Amino acid sequence: MWTSWSGNVRFTPERVFTPSDEAGLQQVIQDAHARGGTVRVVGSRHSCSDVYVTYDTLVSMERLSGLVRADTDACTAAFLPGTTVEQAGTALMPHDLAMENMGHIDQQTLAGAISTGTHGAGKRLPNLSAQLIGVRLVDGTGTIRVFDEDNHPDTMQALRVSLGALGVFTEVTLRLLPQYRLVRKQYRASLHDCLIHLHDLMDTHRNFLFYWYPRRDDVTVRTWDEDDRDVPDLPFGELYKTARGYAKDVLPSEQELRFNELEYSVSLEDAVACFLDIRARIKAKHRKDVGWRVLFRPVRGDDSWLSNSYGKPAVVAITIHQNATLPYQPYFDDIETIFRAYGGRPHWGKKHSLRAADLRTLYPKWDAFQQLRSQLDPEGVLLNDHLKTLFTDDE
Template sequence: MKNAHWSNWSGGVTCAPQRVAMPASEAEIAQLVREATQSGQRIRMVGSGHSFTPLCATDGLLLSLDRLQGLVSTSAPAGQATVWAGTKLHALGGPLWDHGLALANMGDIDRQSLAGAIGAGTHGTGPTLGNLSTQVVGLRLVTAAGEAVDCSPTAAPALFKAAQLSMGALGVITQVTLRLLPAYHLHERTWVASFAECLAELDAHIQANRHFEFFWLPQNDLCAMKALNPVELTPAEQDALPLIKEPRANDQPQGRLARYVRAERIDRSYRIFPSERTVKFNETEFAVPAASGPECLHEIRRLMRTRYPEVAWPLEYRTLAADNLWLSPAYGRETVTISVHQAAELPYQPFFADVEAIFRNHGGRPHWGKIHTHTSPDLAALYPQWAAFQAVRRQMDPSGRFLNEHLRALFGA
């Protein structure tokens, strides 16, 4: 029989799995894992296939949890919900809202699955907020032996610490328990500033807003700025959502930026966070110490203006709180993430390689789901808990059932 064909979102990663399975229960997952183990087949899991790196690629069994979606249970007083791991983020906001709950932060899009998003360390922006994996307080996974185990800060804590961000290397995550906030509305302000203005006011914007990010637009050297903040609404205002506001004088940023204010809107948080990405691209992103962010940005801007003036895709600049997850790019340090993009149909290798060299000089850690060339020796030097993660991985999956070529190179396995 001819193998299936699989491709990721950008089309940059393809593979031909022997089998693609969409189990509808945890028992079915355990059975599939046992069968694969008996027949010596390797296993990879896929969420929405939005990673740009070959994390999901396999010629063995490709497992999708698309049929395991939705809330398992919620507790508004505890601010927690347990969710099937295959749940798409765009299908999570509404049901959580109905229980008075919401995610503390989200990335640029909401197309990912929950397990896939935490699997590669998906994050949004905000200096007080960690990536999505930091919001996880409990996990259930099916191990290489085909057994379901629960882990949390109190039950199997070392496994939990490793599994919170593990690229599907420890087993099949079936359920995720999340720490959530009471449902809230967000006020979004977007405006355009010159590069010099953006940089002059960068620290102030990062400190003044719960979420601040900007896109530097290389073709005209302007910055598209975005600030989000929680806002209290009256019942009448809630009925009128989304509220699209014309800027009023006292709502505007002060100083020279005022003339560039463009748009404001207010809506439920899960409707404000995500944007649509209709044009396909490839992307690389690194996490650098927050203090290095501006210098790193200057260097990449110089590189793009001198060697790659034809690249029209914007650079994105975001912030992340320090955390303590073993494989988190924000491990132990306040972080700035910088990403650059190239159209999916155009070559990106020389451009991304030159950008990566700049990131390397700043101690950058690659986003696991975005293109990079780091391998085990580089990564061991960047992650203080690298060996601890590898020890848990070897214990959970001694025969490398969940590894593919890409993960072998990452882990040195």
């Protein structure tokens, strides 16, 4: 039985393959295509959605890991898809390169993080998929294809956040930055002060987020800035933790406790109102059952067709959590109604209840994505039941 990191997803596939090269992966997909079967791919299992669940053929990327090549002058590097974000950061150090941004967790595979729109925090920083400038993949017919942003700009906009529905990545090329160091500061502050200064915080700091625990009245504010910048401490709150180091070491944070998540991205203009509605609902109905934080992270917009920040200057990703050992569905269902009232878009790797008819109204390039999917996977070899509810219910 395969189990997700949080333990909420459990399934037993009929077949499991761990190919060590592209040819082996290609053969698995060709065989599934020939017999009318399906294939899904699993990375680090950090998603708490059913995006990788299959009762047919599961492909693990654990043997397709490592740096393929790096170009320090061009600030690019190519990786095998099963390389984790942490491994990528370490491999880039000798080449004096670094990823532009990272999320809270660095154990996801690059292919999984890119394909689900994983992001960090920062109004001027897009999600990880925006760093993807080229890809090799095996499509749903078992054909190897190569795309890059110079020659296939529209296709790349679709591929960057594609949930593995357009093909299985075998190599990803990323646009990077020269290696850099950051200082991370953590403050305790009142919610009132945080919201009063919110736009200054988002504009001043390279990375910024805050979170609120339902059984507390204050919030935690976290900022990151280049170590060579003279950024003063916040004019409010109590500074209680500081860390300095290379970006790969101070952008992520340790996650010892396991949890399930619901996350939607809403427009920058609606973010505070949405957060306050969620806070009020939790205090009124869920405070005795929920102790985990509500996280508020700005993210720069992008042009990836299924990105939850598509077509906007910036969005705010608001995330609610529940301990992995406790019931979460009634809580998530209730808060999801608030997200939907604000026109929010769900994180593809986290829990949500939206189906194809709901999603089409949220993504202007939805039909274009479906058209490309029909070309790259005409028989639906790369779909599981979960993706069918996302992509085919209204066809």
